[in-house]
């Protein structure tokens with residue numbers, strides 16, 4: 001009985017493993033940006049390039065990887081379509097817990113907004129703002145994307161622990 | 168953009184593989200065979216699971232019960248009382264002149280670390296091995312005697328010496344048997360900081376203390392900046408638990424995925440390295456990373472760090488850095504200025520990835536201490552420290568090679584891995600964990616899997632993209648005077664990508680670009696760190712004839728096959 005159970009147990013893995021491996025892996029250095037809500041058809045990218053370092057791994061003293069980030073959205077509707085006061089799109093980098101928000105800069109369609117990021121897990125957020133002076137966003141979120149590191153998941157929360165096959 | 172990994176069927180086959188299908192990395196066969204026929208078969212100590220990395224919590228993976236790495240555990244001394252072995256002493260400085268000779272014996276020593284009496288290895292009974300200091304262009308003779316319990320040989324890392332003395336068994340010499348000896352003649356063409364270590368089962372021999380530095384002094388006045396003190400530091404980590412050192416594998420190396428990360432940090436073999444300086448002093452540190460797999464991110468409090476040199480030469484221009492990222496086998500020369508009195512920890516600060524929780528954890532390891540006294544220095548070098556030198560000699564030496572920088576690569580290598588035959592539950596867990604890999608892993612964040620994985624199941628690969636050949640099937644043929652451009656890419660799509668420090672023997676090389684972006688501050692090197700998913704362009708200057716190795720300097724990756732050979736013909 002016991003060996004039959006373990007055989008079935010093994011069979012379950014045989015199904016799960018290939019499914020997991022066949023799933024899409026995010027690119028480690030390219031973040032797809034997706035429009036939110038009514039802007040859901042918008043597309044863009046945030047390209048991560050390891051920052052220059054004589055060591056080949058660019059880090060801060062406390063070990064955060066340093067990336068140059070180029071945010072590029074080819075086409076966007078006029079900012080005013082997101083509200084009468086909106087005049088400009090602004091790119092932000094926000095930590096996963098939203099406890100740190102840094103402004104990357106204003107975004108013009110077809111022109112990359114460039115900046116630098118050193119956070120373990122982060123989001124790239126594009127909002128429509130009255131101006132580009134604020135330190136936090138106030139307008140609606142137009143597009144967003146998650147850093148590749150955001151795909152790190154807690155094993156214990158994974159469906160394979162509950163005997164299920166991942167979605 | 169996403170990348171589809173369309174190899175499900177292949178992985179299914181791999182993951183169902185029983186030990187019958189587990190492949191032995193053929194390229195490492197010779198080292199294992201040597202070990203066995205020389206009788207290193209006295210396994211001792213249970214095959215214990217290592218402690219968690221500092222500050223990390225993760226439950227044991229379900230299904231791990233009863234699973235252990237498939238190798239006979241090895242610890243030196245065969246279970247004898249450590250008191251039977253001679254107590255090791257700190258390294259001694261040996262000033263050698265052109266024509267001098269030295270006896271270098273590898274043997275057993277006794278050491279006490281973390282309150283444990285341990286049997287370890289040492290060169291001439293010292294930790295690290297003797298510090299050899301020579302002048303540039305000197306030639307010395309070393310009679311190496313092997314008094315270990317398995318074969319060995321000494322590789323003189325970074326030295327562009329005669330091929331027959333390179334110390335790479337299977338390529339330049341036969342391994343030196345137990346009780347045997349080998350005469351090395353070492354010529355030092357380049358100034359800088361170098362090191363020596365065995366090139367047989369580095370995962371064991373080097374880890375247990377067989378490493379030493381060589382300082383080659385330039386005849387040029389002012390080659391380095393004036394400083395108040397110079398410290399030559401070998402950085403290491405040793406994996407221990409309450410019983411002592413964790414066992415190694417006889418037939419196969421364990422920790423074959425990520426390599427053996429230690430939890431006891433050693434500077435020059437000491438867990439409590441301390442340096443005393445005066446306020447305002449500038450210290451030059453010649454750093455060598457001799458750890459099996461750990462890359463350090465070093466700093467000494469907030470004190471400013473000036474980067475001066477790499478493996479084989481100074482940089483074209485000095486620059487200030489926040490920290491020093493140094494991978495196994497690499498060397499960096501830095502200067503640090505200590506302006507404020509106080510006690511500063513020499514730290515390795517990293518964002519450690521806990522693969523189970525899927526989180527980064529800020530972790531600080533302390534390697535030593537610098538105490539800055541209140542009395543000011545009697546001789547300030549603040550002015551020289553503040554000036555960032557342009558080193559024209561390096562730029563001039565690089566100049567003739569610049570015409571090669573933009574051309575297409577002559578050779579292309581892909582760094583990847585093949586894992587087969589691990590228990591199915593582990594394979595399942597690893598496959599959950601394939602969504603993201605950081606450019607550099609700083610700790611063993613998947614302890615269970617790494618501990619179980621041996622070089623029977625894990626094959627690390629250098630693949631020639633033109634010939635599709637892998638590892639020791641690759642033999643590149645060059646002739647003396649060739650300048651070879653090599654493009655290396657670190658495959659982001661393998662089962663477990665990792666950054667690799669790749670070492671080319673016997674020549675020197677330049678990094679001309681990383682990820683297509685030209686490198687703007689060059690230095691001659693012998694070991695290049697290539698992070699996950701990234702690309703590096705190298706220019707190798709083939710001036711030193713012979714048959715040479717190139718390999719990953721993570722000791723366990725080397726054991727898992729990650730090595731190849733290139734020939735430099737003498738030419739006409």
Ligand SMILES: [Cu+2]
Nearest residue numbers: 667719721724
């Ligand atoms: Cu490697």
